[in-house]
Structures are given as C-alpha cells and as structure tokens.
C-alpha cells in the first residue's frame with residue numbers, strides 16, 4: 298500500500314507547524330515588541346509632560362525647592378520603576394531620581410541632545426552612556442517664556458519592558474499550540490473520510506488487477522467516496538458475472554460439440570473396423586449425417602448469435618404485412634405438422650397488418666417460436682398464432698398446448714444453450730440457441746418478448762412490433 302498521500306498530508310502539517318513557529322518567532326515578536334514599547338513610551342511621555350508642567354516648572358520658577366522636587370521625583374521614580382532626570386538644555390543634570398546630584402559640583406550628561414528621540418517619540422539606547430544595558434527613554438521639554446528651559450527624561454530598563462513582551466509572546470505561542478492541536482482534528486477527519494476509504498479502494502483495485510473479481514468491500518459513507526466504492530463493487534460484480542457467463546458459455550459449447558463428435562467418431566470407427574457389419578452401414582451413416590446436421594445447426598446458431606450480440610446486426614427495416622409473414626412461416630411447417638399431427642390455427646387481425654421491421658429477421662423469430670411450439674406439442678393439438686393491434690404496437694402471440702415450461706426455468710429459457718430438463722426427453726436435436734436468437738432480434742428492434750407458460754398446460758410467447766405509420770394513417 299502506498300503511504301505517500303498520508304505522508305504528504307503529514308508533511309504539510311509539519312510544514313504548517315514549522316512556519317507557524319517561525320512567524321510567531323519573527324513577525325509576531327517584532328510586532329509585540331513595537332506595540333509594548335509604543336504603549337510604554339506613551340505612558341512615560343505623559344508622566345514626563347506632567348512632571349515638566351508641575352514639579353520641573355515650579356523648580357525653574359523657584360516656587361519649589363530643589364530638595365522637595367528631588368524627593369517627589371525620587372518617589373515617582375520608585376513608583377514607576379523608572380529613572381527620572383531633569384536636565385538643562387546644555388546637558389547639566391539638575392535632578393536625578395536615583396541619587397541627588399552634588400549641588401557643589403556640576404554634573405553633565407555628555408553629548409546630551411534631545412534629537413536622539415526619533416520619529417517614534419522614544420529612544421532605545423544606553424542614555425548617552427549612563428547605563429550599561431539598554432533603556433527606553435522619553436523626553437518632555439520644560440517650557441517657559443517661549444523657550445525651552447530644560448527637559449524631563451524618563452528611562453526604563455528594557456529588561457522590565459521585555460518581561461511584558463515575553464508574557465504576551467507566551468500567549469501567542471500557546472494560541473499557536475492550541476491551533477496546531479485543533480488542526481490535528483483535520484488530520485483525523487482526513488484519515489477517516491479520505492485516507493481509510495481510499496486505502497480500501499486501492500486494496501480492491503489491486504485484487505481486481507490480480508484477477509480476483511469476487512473481492513467485495515464496503516465504504517459506509519454517502520459522499521463521493523461511498524459512490525466510488527459502490528461503483529467499483531458494481532463494476533467488479535458485472536465483470537465477474539460476465540466471466541461466469543463466458544465460462545458457462547464455453548462449457549456449453551464444448552459439451553454440445555463433443556457429444557455429436559463422439560458419436561460420429563464411434564460409428565465411423567466401428568464401421569471401419571467391422572464392428573458394424575456392411576449391411577447396417579446405411580442406417581448408421583444416416584445417424585452420422587443427422588449428427589453432422591446438428592453440428593452445422595449449432596455452428597450456424599453460434600455465428601448468428603455472435604453477429605447479433607456484437608452489434609453487427611444491421612436491420613433492414615421496411616413496412617411489411619405481418620399477417621402475410623405469419624402465413625408464409627406457417628406454410629413452411631406444413632410437412633412437419635402433418636407428420637406430427639399438429640394443426641396451426643391463425644387468428645389474424647385484419648386482412649393486412651403493416652409493421653415496420655426487418656422482415657427476414659421477424660420471419661426467423663416466427664420460425665423459431667413455431668418450431669418450438671410444434672416440437673413441444675403432443676399430437677392432435679393446435680398451435681395458435683394470433684396478431685392484435687394495441688395503440689401503435691402489434692402483439693404477435695404463438696401459443697401451444699404442449700408440455701409447458703416450469704416456473705423456475707422461465708427466466709432462463711432465453712439464455713444461450715438453456716434447455717429445460719422437461720424438454721430434454723422430447724427434443725434431442727435442440728441447441729438451446731433458438732430463443733437467445735429470438736430475444737436478440739426483438740431487442741435489436743427495441744421491442745419486447747414475454748413468455749406465459751404453465752407446466753403441463755402449454756406456453757405462449759408474445760412479442761411486440763411497431764405498427765407502420767401507413768397503417769395508422771391510411772391517407773398518409
């Protein structure tokens with residue numbers, strides 16, 4: 298069994314998983330970082346602006362002492378887990394929330410420049426070399442008298458911010474894992490709905506390819522897979538039936554050819570080696586002749602059937618009088634009727650009854666039916682041939698009061714080589730092909746043939762033919 302489809306699907310799932318993690322690890326991480334830093338810097342900036350407008354402004358306006366501003370800023374810094382600075386535009390440190398600048402000694406932040414804050418309103422760096430690790434920094438100007446008097450700077454270590462980023466990322470990873478677990482459901486569905494039935498179908502096709510047409514399987518679903526499975530089962534059934542038919546056909550042909558050949562060979566051998574004396578030769582030669590006739594009849598029947606069933610039957614349809622065809626066929630049985638003491642009675646509708654069909658073929662049908670009817674009738678009985686017009690059809694019936702056909706045999710008498718057990722004693726020359734030929738001809742016309750029979754009472758064969766248009770419209 299090829300596992301490739303399953304492996305491919307599994308591979309796609311693994312690829313989906315890997316890509317999922319890559320996306321979270323790159324894009325989602327970067328987006329979360331940006332988002333958290335943006336939010337954090339907004340908060341810090343609001344705080345910085347507030348400080349710039351209150352404590353820092355008061356300090357520059359000398360409304361608050363450096364010491365008390367220092368205290369407030371320190372408390373705020375602790376609360377916000379950040380460092381807060383008030384810096385002059387020159388970079389001189391005025392207030393530091395971490396440690397008080399020495400008022401005696403001027404402390405400068407080297408290279409201080411508010412331009413480090415880019416478009417994003419915050420910077421991520423070491424705050425002009427003040428720290429060893431990177432910090433998020435925001436600046437808010439302290440204005441007064443239309444000029445910038447200094448800046449409030451708030452810095453927060455990136456490690457504190459990253460902790461929040463990591464928390465959010467953990468949620469994203471968890472979401473991804475849940476999604477992947479849920480996608481396993483798709484895998485399970487794929488297995489149950491596609492892979493398992495497909496496996497059954499593949500096993501079946503392997504069996505069929507190996508010639509085991511009897512192999513059967515079931516797919517319990519009403520979707521396309523179920524339909525495919527049912528079609529495949531049906532196809533195998535049909536092929537298997539055809540194979541059986543073929544085997545039966547060959548067995549029948551062989552059997553029917555072998556018995557006359559055996560008897561011909563037996564009689565000829567006996568004549569040659571003198572077992573049959575010279576004076577009896579004529580009698581046995583007649584038997585041999587009858588047997589060869591039977592072989593000829595069998596061969597002709599087979600050829601005929603072959604032509605009919607391979608679609609080689611080209612009907613030469615004409616409008617002809619079925620009544621007249623019946624009269625002609627009945628006349629050809631005159632001699633047989635006399636010797637068998639069977640009468641043929643014709644009950645025909647109208648003087649002339651035109652049908653559209655292949656006349657020769659229909660005469661063959663009539664011939665086979667009448668032949669059977671006489672063959673299976675007792676002496677001093679009547680075979681009745683009747684035509685009836687119904688709608689645009691003509692029903693022709695051939696009815697006898699003969700041995701009849703057992704119910705169980707009625708569905709099979711149209712099969713090739715079929716002979717009912719009842720008839721075997723009566724008819725030793727029959728090939729079992731006559732009714733198959735009849736059915737093929739009627740089918741080729743697109744018409745139907747039926748049998749109604751009661752064992753010991755008689756049989757009636759009825760077939761339909763299309764009424765000729767000329768018949769239904771005399772003026773047309």
Ligand code: ADP
Nearest residue numbers: 669670673710716717720727728729730731732
């Ligand atoms: P066969 O050449 O042996 O008659 P058919 O195909 O014509 O072959 O008929 C098949 C079998 O159907 C016969 O062997 C016989 O058992 C049965 N059958 C056909 N016609 C009749 C009938 N009119 N009455 C009784 N049995 C019949």
